[in-house]
Amino acid sequence: MIFELASIWLLVKVFYLVAFFVYVVFAAVTVKQTYLMTKTLEIGLESLVRTLSWAHFIFAVAVLVLAFVLL
């Protein structure tokens, strides 16, 4: 019974980590997308948009690591 309960939470933990990993992939694609967008259209805010996309990616990785430690 205890073993079953432990494996359920392990399964839930894996599910959560996969969800966070998917978000990291989304953040990486967003970085690529902003590079593509700012290359297509320049209006003077390119470095700000790129910096924000990188900050978002680093935040997503940090949250994944945090989830891994917490769960």
Added chain:
Amino acid sequence: MSAFFYLPKKAKFENQDDDEQVILLLRRHPITNLPWILLVISLALAPTLLNFFPELSILPGRFQLVTVVLWYLFTTAVFIQGALTWFFNVNIITNRRIVDVDFYTLIYREISDARLDNIQEITYKVGGLLGTFFHFGNVEIQTAGALPNFNFENVPNPAQVTNILQDLQRNKGNI
């Protein structure tokens, strides 16, 4: 963060010719962002309004915390997609052509253009409560032959956009 830039100083786009000047840069009117902004606000307030999801109490404390973090990440994703899509989906009028830049998904983009002398007919439509109240609408541009037609959707001041395009056509690209 405007949606109507007349003679923008810093605007450049891919494949722009050296002696080509951007006359008008258009985005959808900011009010058209209201649906996704309301969605983001609802998503952001949901954990507070629903008292941090009482259904989650069956989960251990650390799982509850991580669920809320995941929820806010999803909210951030909706915000980022809405903001980027609005900001980079633009219509450009230069002294030589019209350019339509569309980013449909994260990795799919479509850029189409037509020279000013290929434009045959320009019509604009303003409709609906919001369109009439905030002065935005669609500018439909028919081009010659097999070239695709253009539709500048929900742009501010469609009558002024039409006038500028007609003036450019008449004056062969001169303002």
